[in-house]
Ligand code: SF4
């Protein structure tokens with residue numbers, strides 16, 4: 001049997017190709033997975049879970065995130081309540097350094113190994129870089145946690161500066177597949193995002209790069225996002241489900257169906273067998289408690305605990321109790337997948 | 338006691354903190370549901386948009402006129 005199995009049933013093909021040989025699904029294969037019927041969903045999730053367990057193991061990476069600079073972003077990502085171009089009620093605000101450290105301490109107290117500092121900007125200016133330098137140093141002096149950052153598009157010098165601060169992972173999402181991207185963002189291009197991702201990878205920082213599903217994209221375009229992420233081979237892929245925000249261009253869309261969201265989780269896992277696949281925004285709304293559990297048994301191996309940037313999450317105790325019940329240990333600080 | 342920019346039993350305010358409409362204008366059922374996953378955005382006393390900082394375990398909402406309130410979201 002070759003790695004590129006030639007069966008007709010996509011789950012049989014995926015079992016042979018991904019589980020047995022570790023070869024990710026290609027775009028058209030991801031599409032076939034996204035098109036499977038609801039009655040195949042339990043088998044699909046079980047297979048994605050087997051793939052996660054074989055290539056990543058049972059541990060779950062726990063992360064907290066905080067917004068260092070909220071709102072007033074000049075970009076126009078149509079899903080985002082922090083864009084200054086829409087009539088969203090989110091106002092601009094900066095977090096001070098003592099509060100940033102407190103947020104990192106709160107996060108570490110949950111057992112989390114990751115703390116990501118996020119800013120709503122096109123890319124960092126000098127003020128933000130100064131805040132980062134001061135903030136990251138203060139966190140590293142006070143809290144035992146890995147510091148990650150998400151500050152938009154970077155220059156080479158900024159990449160180097162973040163490395164020198166000790167930022168170990170950088171988040172920059174593709175957001176959508178290349179063909180749908182112009183419907184989602186008009187103030188910058190897919191290629192500009194791609195360039196920052198490549199620079200981050202080349203720098204030695206870990207790349208965290210994901211996107212959103214449920215933004216009105218076709219299944220073909222959803223599969224395209226998975227395949228393009230696969231091409232980048234990020235260390236981590238955060239998967240967001242659109243949470244339609246009042247005042248944004250996507251504010252009128254309905255949240256995704258739970259079954260579609262679960263199919264997307266499994267499909268992304270089969271396209272990215274060796275990547276940390278994280279629940280990011282929108283899971284409370286789209287999946288609820290039951291779906292959250294199904295996703296953790298269907299390919300997800302990382303979570304965000306506590307609140308998001310502008311919205312609230314579940315009480316971390318509920319998530320930690322669920323991981324405990326599923327016998328999925330929290331990834332330790334210096335453990336690598 | 339100082340007034341807080343969010344609704345409390347003793348000081349419910351005039352405006353809905355979630356949607357910014359008059360609190361007595363029809364039902365705010367969706368707003369009540371939304372409040373589980375969102376901090377308030379509008380001061381319930383003066384309808385100004387508040388600055389809201391969310392952190393992993395809390396949110397802080399500030400109205401320039403009616404002050405600031407922090408609420409922990411986990412214990
Ligand atoms: S660049 Fe980031 S903060 Fe700005 S609108 Fe896009 S997603 Fe929102």
Ligand SMILES: [Zn+2]
Pocket residue numbers: 353354355356357358365368
């Ligand atoms: Zn309301």
Ligand SMILES: [Zn+2]
Pocket residue numbers: 342380381382383384385400401402403404
């Ligand atoms: Zn007020």
